[in-house]
Amino acid sequence: MRAALIDGKAIASDMRARIAAEAAELAEAGWQPKLVSISVGDTAAADLYVRNQKKQAESAGVQFEARAYPGETSLEQLTGILQGLNADPRVNGIIIQRPLPPHIPVKVLQKLVHPLKDVEGMHPASIGNIVYNDLALAPCTAVAAVEILKTLPLPIEGLNVTVIGHSEIVGKPIAFLMMGLGATVTVCHHMTRSVAMHSRAADAVFVAVGKPGLVKGDMLKPGAALIDIGINRVDGLTVGDADFDSCAEVAGWITPVPGGVGPVTVATLMQNAVLATRMQMDQYRESYAQTDV
Amino acid sequence: MSATLIDGKAFAATIRSKVADHVARLKKEQDLTPGLAVILVGEDPASQVYVRSKGKQTTEVGMTSFEHKLAADTSEAELLALIQHLNANPEVHGILVQLPLPDHMDEDLVINAIDPAKDVDGFHISNVGLLGTGQKSMVPCTPLGCLMMLRNHHGSLSGMNAVVIGRSNIVGKPMAQLLLGDSCTVTVAHSRTKDLAEVVRRADIVVAAVGRPEMVPGDWIQPGATVIDVGINRIEAPEKGEGKTRLVGDCHYASCAEVAGAITPVPGGVGPMTIACLLANTLTAACRANGLPEPDGLTA
Numbered sequence: 236m237r238a239a240l241i242d243g244k245a246i247a248s249d250m251r252a253r254i255a256a257e258a259a260e261l262a263e264a265g266w267q268p269k270l271v272s273i274s275v276g277d278t279a280a281a282d283l284y285v286r287n288q289k290k291q292a293e294s295a296g297v298q299f300e301a302r303a304y305p306g307e308t309s310l311e312q313l314t315g316i317l318q319g320l321n322a323d324p325r326v327n328g329i330i331i332q333r334p335l336p337p338h339i340p341v342k343v344l345q346k347l348v349h350p351l352k353d354v355e356g357m358h359p360a361s362i363g364n365i366v367y368n369d370l371a372l373a374p375c376t377a378v379a380a381v382e383i384l385k386t387l388p389l390p391i392e393g394l395n396v397t398v399i400g401h402s403e404i405v406g407k408p409i410a411f412l413m414m415g416l417g418a419t420v421t422v423c424h425h426m427t428r429s430v431a432m433h434s435r436a437a438d439a440v441f442v443a444v445g446k447p448g449l450v451k452g453d454m455l456k457p458g459a460a461l462i463d464i465g466i467n468r469v470d471g472l473t474v475g476d477a478d479f480d481s482c483a484e485v486a487g488w489i490t491p492v493p494g495g496v497g498p499v500t501v502a503t504l505m506q507n508a509v510l511a512t513r514m515q516m517d518q519y520r521e522s523y524a525q526t527d528v
Numbered sequence: 529m530s531a532t533l534i535d536g537k538a539f540a541a542t543i544r545s546k547v548a549d550h551v552a553r554l555k556k557e558q559d560l561t562p563g564l565a566v567i568l569v570g571e572d573p574a575s576q577v578y579v580r581s582k583g584k585q586t587t588e589v590g591m592t593s594f595e596h597k598l599a600a601d602t603s604e605a606e607l608l609a610l611i612q613h614l615n616a617n618p619e620v621h622g623i624l625v626q627l628p629l630p631d632h633m634d635e636d637l638v639i640n641a642i643d644p645a646k647d648v649d650g651f652h653i654s655n656v657g658l659l660g661t662g663q664k665s666m667v668p669c670t671p672l673g674c675l676m677m678l679r680n681h682h683g684s685l686s687g688m689n690a691v692v693i694g695r696s697n698i699v700g701k702p703m704a705q706l707l708l709g710d711s712c713t714v715t716v717a718h719s720r721t722k723d724l725a726e727v728v729r730r731a732d733i734v735v736a737a738v739g740r741p742e743m744v745p746g747d748w749i750q751p752g753a754t755v756i757d758v759g760i761n762r763i764e765a766p767e768k769g770e771g772k773t774r775l776v777g778d779c780h781y782a783s784c785a786e787v788a789g790a791i792t793p794v795p796g797g798v799g800p801m802t803i804a805c806l807l808a809n810t811l812t813a814a815c816r817a818n819g820l821p822e823p824d825g826l827t828a
Contacts, residue, residue: 342663359657366656366705367697393720401708403661410704410716411660414695419721422704426687426711432730433713 238461238486246386247498250506251295257509258296261516268512269298270328270354270504271320275313276306276336285332288501295505306336313339314347321349324519327512328354330504351514354507357404365408368415371514372507377408379499380441380462381416387460387488389438392417397437399423399430399476400444405464409441430454442476452481460488464496531755531788534677540800543676543826544589547807550823551590554814562814563592564622564648564806565614569607569633570600575626582624585803591810594620604633608641615643621817622648622810645817648809650702659705659828664816666809667828671703673801674735674756675710675828681754681790686711691731693717693724693744693778699737699758706828707733724748736778746783755784755791758798 258268270292272285285301292299304313320326329348335341345357353361356374365373385391396413400406401424410420421433425444431454434440442450443464455461465476475492483489490496554560564586568579579595586593596610607625614620623646629635639647644654650668658665678685690712694700700716707714717727718738728734728748736744737758749755759778768774777794785791792798808826815822 342661359654359661359663361657362660363653363655363657366660366701367653393722395722407660407705407708411701414701414716414718417718417720419715419717419727421713421715422708423713424708424711427713428687428689433715 236480236483238483238489240483241383241386241462241488241490241495243383243490243495243498246383247502250382250499250502251291254502254505254509255294255296257513261509261512262296264516266327266512266516267298268296268327268508269300269325270330270508271326272299272301272330272332273313273316274301274303274332275308275339276304278303278332280334281332288330288504291501292505292508295502295509297505297508308339310339310343313344317344317347321347321352324515326352327515328352328508330355331357351518352511354504354511356408356507362403362408365415366411372511373412374404374408375503375507376405376443376464376496376500377412378506379496379503380405380409380443380464381412382503383462383490383496383499384413384439384441384460389460394418394438395421395436396439396441397421397423397433399434399440399442399450400464402443405443406441409443444476446476447474448476448478450477450482452478452483452485455482455485457485458487459485461486461490462496463490463492466492466497531785532681532790534681534754534756534790534792534797536673536677536792536797537800539677539680540673540804543801543804543808544585546823546826547804547811548589550811550826554811554820555590558818558820560814560818560820561590561592561619562621562810563594563619564624564810565594565596565617565620566624566626567596567598567607567610567614568626569598569602570630572628575628579626582803582806585807586810589807591807592619600630604638607633607638611638611641615641615646618817620646621814622646622806624649624806646813648806648813650809651698656697656702659702662709666813667706667805668698668702669802669805669809670699670737670758670798671706672805672809672828673798674703674758675706676805676825677756677792677798677801678733678754679710684710685733688712688732689715689730690733690735691715691717691728692735692737693728694737694739694758696737700735703735703737707735709828734779738778740778741776742778742780744779744784746780746785746787749784749787751787752789753787755779755788756798757781757792757794760794760799 289299350360356372396418434454439460441462447467463475463477583593644652650666655665690707695718725748735756741761757777757779765772765774
């Protein structure tokens with residue numbers, strides 16, 4: 236193996252230490268960061284994630300309340316619940332766990348979360364902000380992938396980047412975050428004629444499509460960075476979208492799956508929680524804390 | 529020259545006549561007249577020309593035009609109050625604030641005060657995010673015009689390699705989103721891009737939107753590619769006499785036309801499409817506001 240392995244766990248652990256210090260500082264100022272997670276219906280699939288988020292939150296000094304509602308909860312009831320959380324000054328971030336029952340449209344719920352409490356970065360206003368280069372709250376997985384690339388000794392301005400997959404929560408936000416940082420970005424997807432032609436031209440490749448083995452070593456430029464966002468189960472093993480062995484022979488850096496982007500994503504959620512709390516504190520001070528008449 | 533000329537002026541006229549047909553039908557069947565409000569602050573001569581032209585074309589397609597001309601020293605609060613008033617007016621379906629605004633005003637704050645459903649320029653942060661997440665939105669006029677021309681010329685754009693030169697908020701970025709929405713493989717190149725010529729040579733579709741006169745020469749173009757030139761630059765034209773000027777695009781027209789399969793001229797290409805798309809957006813907004821089906825082929 237030629238590529239250097241990118242240690243997502245170590246990056247996440249550094250981030251958590253920074254976040255914990257900031258969370259303590261906010262708590263000191265009377266703004267203890269707090270997340271509320273909403274699950275609806277049969278939550279077995281999401282339970283593992285929720286438990287993991289709770290554990291990570293606690294180690295980063297962020298309070299975490301997990302709420303589970305029955306599957307027959309109506310959209311109107313959930314709307315009321317979200318409005319309550321939006322208004323509650325002690326809640327700084329809202330997470331909507333997926334999957335949701337079929338009668339609850341996820342995009343409608345995401346739009347109901349106040350943009351300042353949108354720690355998942357899924358509100359249209361949050362996406363609009365990253366397109367406009369205001370890098371406030373952005374989708375966690377996309378931010379995590381970009382944060383990982385930033386730890387490498389590659390100058391991002393002018394870097395040729397290929398993003399494989401154009402999903403709204405990963406591929407496209409990565410493209411706009413990287414574009415904002417000055418990279419030349421190409422977005423490929425299932426209609427792209429030759430992914431290899433684009434990936435071979437890239438100094439950094441992000442892949443997020445959910446197809447194991449999609450990227451092979453001969454599709455990479457020697458020495459390129461490969462950030463693998465895919466999480467697939469194959470024969471009882473968790474693998475990414477890249478064929479790890481052949482890619483590791485050609486790439487300069489590569490993220491393992493598991494242990495690459497995943498841990499950094501959860502740390503990013505906590506970073507967003509702290510960021511959201513700070514934005515709310517600033518807004519409060521601007522709007523309500525004036526003593527002048 | 530071997531390239532087919534994409535005649536934006538003629539195509540814009542067909543879009544306007546489509547819009548006019550829909551407006552006539554809405555009036556007759558629904559007793560509904562789409563209305564567009566344009567706000568101009570100050571006396572910038574170029575802006576005055578645009579606003580006059582927008583107002584004229586709005587009435588020509590049978591819509592109601594509301595023009596609000598405010599003095600340059602109008603306060604931001606007064607402008608915001610006018611926008612609130614127009615947001616609440618059911619006869620106004622589209623609101624456009626002519627940019628640039630005077631220095632004492634915060635453009636982002638003003639644009640984001642417009643009801644997103646009436647934001648026919650497509651600059652409100654919610655519309656940007658809705659477009660970014662593939663949801664129904666108001667789409668910025670200039671890139672929408674480019675998309676319509678490309679669809680009209682090619683039919684399906686699926687699988688084509690598109691290179692957008694320029695990453696501005698009003699053209700480059702929304703253009704990239706729209707091309708992705710039509711299943712192109714999209715590269716956004718810009719001032720920091722290394723070896724721009726090489727990147728452009730891979731493109732089946734080139735959209736140039738940087739505002740640098742004749743920056744793209746013909747030898748950057750893949751033979752047969754389609755070139756959409758968004759740039760409008762005024763340069764000196766001594767051959768026409770002393771002090772004379774002429775308009776050119778971001779592409780070197782003569783050399784690009786030798787190589788390209790199709791090309792938009794400047795002027796007469798993308799330019800005329802922009803106001804036609806503004807009218808199309810106003811029509812779309814009026815239909816959405818009244819729970820009516822949107823006309824086909826007039827939005828993304």
